Amino acid sequence: MTYDVIVIGGSYAGMAAALQLLRAHRNVLIIDAGERRNRFAAHAHGFLTQDGIDPAQIAATAKAQLEQYPTLKWVTGKAVNAQGDKDDFQVIDDKGEVFHGRRVIFAMGVSDTLPDIEGLRDHWGKRVFHCPYCHGYELGKGHIGVIATGPMSLHQARLMPEWGDVTLFLNDALTLDHETQKMLMARDVCIETTPITRLDNNADVLLEDGRRLSFSGLFTASTNAPTSPIAENLGCAIVETGFGTMIDTDNGKLTSIPGAYACGDVARVPHSVSLAVGDGAWAGAQVHASLVFG
Template sequence: MQNDVIVVGGSYAGMAAALQLIRARRTVLVIDAGLRRNRFASHSHGFLGQDGMDPAEIAASARAQLMAYPTLTWVDGRAEAAGGVKDAFAVTTADGAQHEGRRLLFAVGVTDQLPEIEGMAERWGRSIFHCPYCHGYELERGRIGVIATGPMSVHQAQLIPEWGEVTFFTNGALALDDAARADLKSRAVTIEETPVRRIEGHADVLLADGRTLSFAGLFTASRNAPATPIAGTLGCEIDETPFGTQIRTDATKETTVPGAFACGDVARTPHSVSLAVADGAWAGAQLHRSLVF
């Protein structure tokens, strides 16, 4: 069977796109490996109508709503390869099955490449975050640490004082010029240049000189990359951004391969659930138009 659209990735952006298409009575196959980016977080914030909800519950409810439509098929599995051309694409899953579609949509999400600091990975999404709009309010204007990963971290340190008293750990990731130092000082940001040794407890930063500084939460700017290379192997161009790499798309969310589209975190910055849903909804409508016109 040839589907109208194969959606690779069934998280928020992919499901939002699929919803537009199945409501246009198009046949849609969603292939999902089940690894949502925010699977480590227990609460999702900043998404209108779902503020404070468990993100797993949001995803499960959305999937149940999609499954009520007869033209949707859902495959739990990992898409390993994609080939073909517009109107004749094929996606192969890890079990060897091949699925055909007239259009492709990559909504595979991204991986977060964190600083190599002991104790950081296991606290990611729990007491260490990237988005203050998603998690800053719950820190109750307490002490917040920002751990630098590069020049973009200065912007993070400038913004986060809106949510609490900030200490900026440069951690050897950048050299601050006089202008940046003056700006951070004007925002009451404490600059700490002693290297970070590891993270302990809830959000305790152990420094190389033996000091331990405790915080309500920590922020860092992870570097992102597509969660799977499948779009690149099809031939889609990948762009370098200040945040990492992402799939290049035009205003309609079409990639550089005709008939293949991309949306969500893998195709835009900045990242949040609400922005991913909006991007997916737009991509779904544009995919439908490409089938009509």
């Protein structure tokens, strides 16, 4: 069988794209490995009608709704290779099965490379976050730490005083000139130069000089990259962003390869569930238009 569209990645963006196509009576295959990026978080925020809901429940509800459409096929697994051309793509999964599709949508999301600090990964999505719009309000205007990873951390530190009292940990990742220091001081950001040893007790920061500083929550700018090289191996152009790398697309979510599209975190910045859903819905509509109009 040749599917109208093969969607690689069945999280929020992938399902949003698939929904538009299913409602146009198109045959859609979703291949999903079941590893949502926000699987470490207990609550999703900033998504209209779903504020505070477990993100796993949002995903499960969406999948159950998609499964009501008879033209959907869902395969649990990982797509490991894609080849071919517009109207004749072949996608191979980790079991060696080959699927054929006229269009392909890459929606497999991104991975997060975090600062190499003991205890940080254990608290990721629980007390260490990347998006203040997703998790800042729940910190109750308390003490917030920003752990620097590079230039994007300056943007984060300037923004975060909207949600509480902010300390920026340079952690040997940034050197501030006089103007930058003045800019941060104007936002009442405290600058901490002593490197971090580890994190513990949810959001306690232990410094090399022995001090322990306690926070309501911590933020850091992780470095992102597509979770798989499958799109790049097909020939899709990859672009550098302030967040890392992503698949390059035009305004219609078309990659540099005709017939291949990308959406969600893997093809836009910044990132959130609501932005991924909107991006996916737009991609699905654009893919449908390409099937109709060529």
